[in-house]
Amino acid sequence: MxxxxxxxxxxxxxxxxxxxxxxxxxxxxxxxxxxxxxxxxxxxxxxxxxxxxxxxxxxxxxxxxxxxxxxxxxxxxxxxxxxxxxxxxNGLRARPRRRGLPKDAGERLVASVSHNILDRAFEASAPNQKWVADFTYIWTAEGWLYVAAVVDLFSRRVVGWSMKAEMTAQLVTDALIMAIWRRGKPDSLLHHSDQGSQYTSEQFQRLMADHGITCSMSRSGNVWDNAAMESFFSSLKTERTARKVYRTRDAARADVFDYIERFYNPKRRHSTLGYLSPVEFEEIAMLA
Structure with a gap:
């Protein structure tokens, strides 16, 4: 020495x-x-x-x-x-996590608020049994970009996403439409989100009803009821967006797309999946 x-x-x-x-x-x-x-x-x-x-x-x-x-x-x-x-x-030190941005506090339709059926049971025995959803904000020089995502709890795979300049019902509706398009019409699917006005909107609730999707929602102000979704957005920010300065919304969109489709789904290892990526976990499950 x-x-x-x-x-x-x-x-x-x-x-x-x-x-x-x-x-x-x-x-x-x-x-x-x-x-x-x-x-x-x-x-x-x-x-x-x-x-x-x-x-x-x-x-x-x-x-x-x-x-x-x-x-x-x-x-x-x-x-x-x-x-x-x-x-x-060799000085290889992972970057620390940063605190996330505040949640949307928009008005919601009380009649469309559902009970917390998921009840923090963040495991699923097969694909397309339980999906969790939420959206977050990313700052650019042009203003906020809103990113909505849908995650399958079986593999933690992001099965649907949407990005827009406004936080409207269309934002979260498009993310769910992508998930349904990718995974096929669901059978006995539970969809969990917060009580935001986007998720309680008539537009979103009609899409859920048309596909026979059961709606579950977090209790008001309780972020831990959707901890699995919070975990994804924490990873997105810590591992990508919080360390970037985006001049345009298009630049942010391209980077978020790259993170989800080229890194998170096919490559990122998850401790809850035995350190496999979501894609690897699903491929192995299909062979079992």
Whole structure:
């Protein structure tokens, strides 16, 4: 460890001074410096290549555990603590989460408010049993862009989304239409959202009724009733939008599309799915 310290700091202080301060010989240090790297060091280098690839492909948002699962998926065997050490030594640190934006407080049709049937049961035994939905806001130089999404609780896959400059009923309706188009007409589907005016609107409720979808809604002011949806938007912001400055809404739309369709659904590993991506989880489930 003393030789390693000297090697790391020899560009700052003279080697002779460092050797004297640490009570080691200069000849011993140079012998250590010139010897061949150990098998462990060479393996660390191979691990670091995959660690760096995983970290950068996640846009520098993956922490130790997700990087570890990426490395294991490449066929390299190692422990979690080894990954943690290598990431720490090389300054690979995931960006911290940021606080989300406030929720919409628009007027709602009280007659259309449904009970909380989901009741925080965020698991599903098959696709298209339980969908959760919500929308969020992304700032651009042109003003707010509103992003609505629908997530299947079976795989955490985003099955529908919509982006508009206004937070209207059409915003959330289009997201549900996409989900139905992608997944087919649902059978015994439960759809859960908050009590926002967009979800209680006649337009949205009519679409739900036309497709025989059962409506569930969070209790007023209780964000934890839709925690799975909050988790998705937290990931979207932390891993992508909160670190960007968008000049136009179109630029933000393109980036959100890229995050959902090219990273989150096919690649992003989820602890609730055994560190598989939503697409991988569904593909494995289909083979079972």
């Amino acid at each position: 003393r030789f390693a310290f000297i090697a790391k700091h020899r560009s700052i202080w003279p080697v002779a001074w460092l050797c004297s301060a640490l009570d080691v010989s200069r000849s011993g240090f140079h012998a250590w410096l010139n010897r061949s790297p150990s098998a462990r060091s060479r393996y660390d280098e191979a691990l670091l290549v995959e660690i760096d690839r995983s970290f950068k492909s996640s846009d520098r948002t993956y922490g130790t555990r997700r990087v570890w699962h990426d490395v294991l998926a490449e066929g390299l065997s190692c422990g979690l603590h080894r990954i943690e050490r290598l990431m720490r030594e």
